[in-house]
Amino acid sequence: MTVDEAYIPLQVDEDIVLNNISPYFKVSKTKYGGRGCFTYHDIPKDTVILRCQRPISHSVTKPFKKECCNYCFNYFNGKILKSKISKKYGKDTCSIFFCSEECKESFISQDVNDIYQTSLLLIEKHYLNSLGKFDLELKEPPKNQDLDQIIVQEWNHVEEWEDKLNAMKPAKRSNQIPQINDSEYLEIKYVVGVLFQRFKLSTLTTTPNKYLEDIQSDELMKRELELFEILQSSETEKVEKFPYLLYSYINIYKFIKVTSLPELQPFINPQRVRDTIGRNLTNAFGIWSEVLNPTEDKEFLGFGVYPSASYFNHSCSPNLIKKRINNTLTFTTKRDIQANEELCIDYGSYLDENVIVRRKELSEWFFECGCEKCNIDLEKLCI
Numbered sequence: 001m002t003v004d005e006a007y008i009p010l011q012v013d014e015d016i017v018l019n020n021i022s023p024y025f026k027v028s029k030t031k032y033g034g035r036g037c038f039t040y041h042d043i044p045k046d047t048v049i050l051r052c053q054r055p056i057s058h059s060v061t062k063p064f065k066k067e068c069c070n071y072c073f074n075y076f077n078g079k080i081l082k083s084k085i086s087k088k089y090g091k092d093t094c095s096i097f098f099c100s101e102e103c104k105e106s107f108i109s110q111d112v113n114d115i116y117q118t119s120l121l122l123i124e125k126h127y128l129n130s131l132g133k134f135d136l137e138l139k140e141p142p143k144n145q146d147l148d149q150i151i152v153q154e155w156n157h158v159e160e161w162e163d164k165l166n167a168m169k170p171a172k173r174s175n176q177i178p179q180i181n182d183s184e185y186l187e188i189k190y191v192v193g194v195l196f197q198r199f200k201l202s203t204l205t206t207t208p209n210k211y212l213e214d215i216q217s218d219e220l221m222k223r224e225l226e227l228f229e230i231l232q233s234s235e236t237e238k239v240e241k242f243p244y245l246l247y248s249y250i251n252i253y254k255f256i257k258v259t260s261l262p263e264l265q266p267f268i269n270p271q272r273v274r275d276t277i278g279r280n281l282t283n284a285f286g287i288w289s290e291v292l293n294p295t296e297d298k299e300f301l302g303f304g305v306y307p308s309a310s311y312f313n314h315s316c317s318p319n320l321i322k323k324r325i326n327n328t329l330t331f332t333t334k335r336d337i338q339a340n341e342e343l344c345i346d347y348g349s350y351l352d353e354n355v356i357v358r359r360k361e362l363s364e365w366f367f368e369c370g371c372e373k374c375n376i377d378l379e380k381l382c383i
């Protein structure tokens with residue numbers, strides 16, 4: 001496949017893909033904007049309405065890379081995991097850690113010619129190379145100029161950079177690898193996971209009229225990838241709020257472009273990488289350590305993207321409970337639900353707060369909560 005062929009976005013019939021996620025709900029427009037999940041019929045309490053077997057991509061944070069299984073996300077309170085895939089690069093040994101040989105084998109079985117594992121090990125290698133060299137001063141766009149214009153200009157410069165890169169001899173290209181910080185490292189591993197899925201599944205066809213629970217393995221992942229490609233991206237909103245991220249995203253793009261294996265190159269272009277980053281922001285599910293006592297602090301181990309679950313909106317009075325068991329997410333009804341009700345989860349942990357605090361906290365995620373509870377609470381405030 002050439003670069004130009006892969007630039008053509010996945011052809012997705014949105015309606016078909018969206019309405020075959022689960023036999024319990026369809027995806028349609030909400031009253032407050034955007035899409036949401038609405039039940040076809042009455043559903044009793046304690047019904048599992050969606051089970052997502054594994055994410056299409058994920059990333060484990062640097063502090064927990066030796067402690068959180070890179071396949072099932074098992075974490076044993078800081079115990080260093082024994083199973084690993086390692087490779088020596090000069091004086092550095094880079095590794096991917098697993099909680100068991102079984103998880104390691106499952107990870108390997110889903111790879112293709114070691115492309116995913118080699119990609120992750122290469123990210124680690126280049127990340128280690130950049131340690132200590134990183135300039136902590138964050139570059140900011142000038143405040144007196146129009147940000148939208150700067151964004152266009154800077155990404156145009158990236159395209160010019162890429163033309164020069166393509167004309168360079170391979171040995172010279174490594175000088176173009178930017179230094180990355182910890183959050184860029186986290187993001188890069190996730191973006192490369194998505195690129196790998198695009199590569200692996202590019203020629204696979206799916207049966208669109210089957211629910212996800214009726215399909216398996218690669219076909220299931222391809223459907224998840226199709227759902228991923230039609231998720232909202234919040235890249236622009238995020239850069240508007242934190243303009244320094246423009247340069248961070250450019251750094252991520254350049255790092256991926258220079259270091260990725262030839263097999264992944266046809267799937268890399270600025271817009272697709274920007275969209276991939278932008279889709280993570282408001283759609284990823286955090287992977288947190290389990291705590292026995294709600295007052296204990298949870299550890300942020302990383303995040304996973306489960307596109308079929310990303311169409312659930314937030315409600316301050318949710319009717320679904322989300323549960324993670326290893327790398328599987330299940331969504332279960334919290335109470336009896338009527339036909340045509342919207343199915344919602346809780347995005348944060350602010351349900352006990354008042355409406356003003358809840359809205360402030362949720363605005364961090366780039367939306368004003370339009371749930372029924374907020375509307376009722378806001379009306380009461382106006383009286």
Ligand SMILES: C[S@@+](CC[C@H](N)C(=O)[O-])C[C@H]1O[C@@H](n2cnc3c(N)ncnc32)[C@H](O)[C@@H]1O
Pocket residue numbers: 032033034035036231232282283310311312313314315365366367368369370371
């Ligand atoms: C995980 S997505 C949910 C699916 C999304 N509505 C769509 O059309 O793709 C999260 C985004 O949905 C919107 N959203 C979720 N819950 C909402 C709510 N209670 N009120 C308003 N917008 C909400 C926000 O734009 C948020 O960033």
